[in-house]
Amino acid sequence: MRKLMLALAATVAFAAAAHAEPVRISVGSYNLNNLPFPVAAGLGLYKKQGLDVTVENFASGGSKTLQALVAGSTDIAVGFYDHTIQMQSQNxxxxxFVELARNSGLVLAGGKNATFDPAKPETIKGAKIGITAPGSSSDFFVRYYLQRHKIPADSVSLIGVGSGSAAVAALEQGKVDLLVNYDPAATFIVAKGVGKILIDARSDEGAKEIYGGIYPTSVLYATQSYIDANPETIQKVTNATVEALKWMNTHTAEEIVATLPAEFISGDKETYTQAVTNAKAIFSTDGKFNTTDIETPLAVLKSFNEKVAAKTIDLSKTYTNTFVDKAQALAN
Incomplete structure (x- = not known):
């Protein structure tokens, strides 16, 4: 009888797997702003929703993920909210549809020989600055800083170095003088003695100092056409992700790291865990978009992006809380 029950269970499991709904999700990088996505996968929450998720990691940055989404080679992207504004300016x-990171999480770090002093913004001139990729939010960070201090954009060199250990190595090896990046890179820089944090936008106070407000970053987004054609899939992805956000809010960094696949963890586990501790404050606890906070990325983009500045942007078309609201209702 027991053998029969085991056989039946295996058959049911096989049938469930065979009927799992495929969905392609691409992630811009394995920086910690995107952490809720692998946590949801590690906890088995997408499988729980009946989804078979194929993941593609564009380690070079979120702009590549955005290109894949617009080209139709992926269904959903884990990328930064400001990309939705850029896309609207291009019609x-x-x-x-889910906010993962409610704040920037970015830092600007200097290598051992860096001469930039934030108290004297003009000292950034001539610097080689590492960013994750051209067109990324780390790129925007630098451009906005230059614009605010009336420093010509061509007075610095912007170099794409990716994120995580690759970015830290670029600073350590002197390929760049300054680095704009996220955790875990930010924590590694200090732990390894590679350099020091000169501007820190991980806290709300730091973000307000740099941007003038809270700057939401990592989100799940899709084209409106995909959302309209696949609302049930979007809802399942949302249900799983919102559950992961709630779980992260009530668990320690050690417990969070324990859910992750090995390839997501950069460097030694102890330092990486410290990076998660340092970054915990940036994560959304419920997945909802705040209508005040999303004004900040728009203001930043308008300051240097001619297409955005020339267009009347309707922010209500760049996000929706509909699926998160339903996920919360289902959970209660």
Whole structure:
């Protein structure tokens, strides 16, 4: 009888797997802003929703993920909210449906020989600055800083170095003088003695100092056409992700790291865990978009992006809380 029950269970499991709904999700990088996505996968929450998720990691940055989404080679992207604003300025409808990171998480770090002093903004001139990729939010960070201090954009060199250990190595090896990046890179820089944090936007106070407000970053987004054609899939992805956000809010960094696949963890586990501790404050606890906070990325982009500045942007078309609201209702 027991053998029969085991056989039946195996058959049911096989049938469930065979009927799992495929969905392609691409992630811009394994920086910690995107952490809720692998946590949801590690906890088995997408499988729990009946989804078979194929993941593609564009380690070079979120702009590549955005290109894949617009080209139709992926269904959903884990990328930054400001990309939805950029796309609207180009008459393309890309919509965020779950907020993962409610704040920037970016830092600007200097190598051992860096001469930049934030108290004297003009000292940034001539610097080679590492960013994750051209067109990324780390790129925007630098451009906005230059614009605010009336420093010509061509007075620095911007170099794409990716994120995580590759970015830290670029600073350590002197390939760049300054580095704009996220955790875990930010924590590694200090732990390894590679350099020091000169501008820190991980806290709300730091973000307000740099941007003038809270700057939401990592979100799940898709094209409006995909959302309209696949609302049930979007809802399942949302249900799983919102559950992961709630779980992260009530668990320690050690417990969070324990859910992750090995390839997501950069460097030694102890330092990486410290990076998660340092980054915990940036994560959303419920997945909802705040209508005040999303004004900040728009203001930043308008300051140097001619297409955004020339267009009347309707922020209500860049995000939706509909799926998160339903996920919360289902959970209660």
């Amino acid at each position: 393309k409808s890309v919509v965020g």
